[in-house]
Amino acid sequence: MTQFIDDLKKSFGLIKKQTDDLGALVTSIRDRIMLLEAEHSTILDRPLCKEEMLEVFLARLDESAKSGDASWVGYYLEEAHGRHQAGRLARRISVATLRQAKNGVASELDDSWLNYGNLTGSRFTPLTAEGVFSLFREPIKDAIRRHFDQIVDWPFPDALPAAEYFPRLDEIEKELGDLREQEATFVSEAARLGVTLPKPYDFGASRFN
Structure with missing residues (x-):
């Protein structure tokens, strides 16, 4: 009986040691994770050089322009359908409209599409910033490049290329x-x-x- 109790105590001691070792191992893994996360965050927070900041601005503009492209397409489709619905005859765009245009008589545009993205009734107006970027993407990008060319003193002169x-x-x-x-x-x-x-x-x- 005494031997059994002694063996059981040894087993409990071994289990405790193994549990402690496992706890220490998990803690060391978590310590390493935190160190790596801190390094990762520090790298991601490093500033960009001027050329790469320009790249970011142009990429953002492209994404906004893509959104604007879709808005314009939706707007034109809605106009084609909505302006020919029953009950909107006063604003109908139809064969008569085109015939007038070919004869040099173009009907005036209303200003609903100039409401900068607001809703006018049930109609969507696409002249948001994204809509403007869509219409004038390349001229705006050229203007942004010209502005960046005027920057002589970049606030982060020692910034390394991000690819490094x-x-x-x-x-x-x-x-x-x-x-x-x-x-x-x-x-x-x-x-x-x-x-x-x-x-x-x-x-x-x-x-x-």
Whole structure:
């Protein structure tokens, strides 16, 4: 009986050590994750050089212009359908309208499409900023380039090209993916076995701050 109790104590001691070791391993993984996340965030927050800032502005304009393209298409389709509906004969656009135009008599446009994206009744008006970018994409981009050319003193003269950081970001993201997978596996297995692990740090808290 005494031997059994001694063996049981040894087993409990071994279980405790293994549990402590597992807790220490999970904690070390979480520490590494926090360090990598901090480095990743620091890199992503680095300022851009002038040429790359220009690239960002032009890319944003392109995206807005694409949205404007779709708005104009929808607007023209709505006009073609809506202005020929029953009950709107006074504003009908039909064969008569085109015949007048070919004879040099063009009806005036109403100003509903100049309401800068507001709704006029049930009709959508596309002359938003996106609509303007759609109509004048290239002239606006040329103007933006001219303005950037006038900037002599960029506020971040030592900014490195962003591409120099991309390889390190790829490395960090890969390692983070592996570590998070390991952490999830250990936490899941510990929960299945009823083992209590150290709690993760509160969001934003780190001993490395």
